[in-house]
Amino acid sequence: MVGGPPWWHGKFAGYGYRMTVPRQAILSTLSKSKKHLSAEDIYLSVHKAYPGIGLTTVYRTLELLVRMGLVFKFDFGDGRSRYELAEGPNTNHHHHLVCRGCGRIIDYSELVDEETKILKQIGQTLSKKYDFSIDSHQIHFLGLCNKCK
């Protein structure tokens, strides 16, 4: 289920962290989904394969992964956080349209390169001016989807 040592093993060793079964299982779940999983989603998925893994560990691991930069954490306003793998073979850089009516999230990858080019420039300027080291950015478009307007 967890499979052989994937590409992220090195990162853990580098940070001085241990690679454990729960961590592998959580990363595996994240890498297999293209959705924006909540902590509970991940818990249910992981718990099915490894009933011993508890919800607390899921939260703790997600926090660790976010700190390491392996996972992005989002908040779309529905009262729970969402998590996505930051990089890897199955990921593609995208941003989000957030429907304020039903909470639906639409990913888009179109024009993201263009956005990123501009934002990288702006980021550099801001980074110097505010002495702030930027490691990622998020863009949300808010509005109403076809069903809600």
Add this chain to the structure above:
Amino acid sequence: MVGGPPWWHGKFAGYGYRMTVPRQAILSTLSKSKKHLSAEDIYLSVHKAYPGIGLTTVYRTLELLVRMGLVFKFDFGDGRSRYELAEGPNTNHHHHLVCRGCGRIIDYSELVDEETKILKQIGQTLSKKYDFSIDSHQIHFLGLCNKCK
């Protein structure tokens, strides 16, 4: 304290809503602050001038104002929502740098026009493609501030 009928009175009538003392007080507090106030911040401020106003009303009113488009709601990852007046004499369009270490928020207005120009174009494209009506956007740069890196 609340003052004469400000510019937003018309909007309320237009939507068929009543203009009440709590609503005026909350809008007044928001219009006097340039910070990202939490519901509790607003409650404390409003409650000082009008001890009768309850926390529930603050939440309800903020939700209403967000729906009306008068107020923006943000989530910077510290477990509570933040609110800012969307438009008005004292507001200026800006985005945010979010420190993942201490949670500090830095507003920036530099280059926002440039950003907005690009995002407006992209928004139009996405709007058509996904049949999604966009009414605002948010940009967060995530990283570490000078004290945390």
Add this chain to the structure above:
DNA sequence: AATGGAAGTGAAAACCATTACCAATAAGGA
């Protein structure tokens, strides 16, 4: 192989921002 300390884990309880409920109140047109 045994040991010891540190990192990691799970269950349950605590936390705390937000929401639901409901009786009482106030806004605004008739």
Add this chain to the structure above:
DNA sequence: TCCTTATTGGTAATGGTTTTCACTTCCATT
């Protein structure tokens, strides 16, 4: 002023997330 109905405030509930703490696992060192 009266009447209808939106609005309000206190309290209790909700539910995602964090804390606590005893226990387990890992791993470098004997």
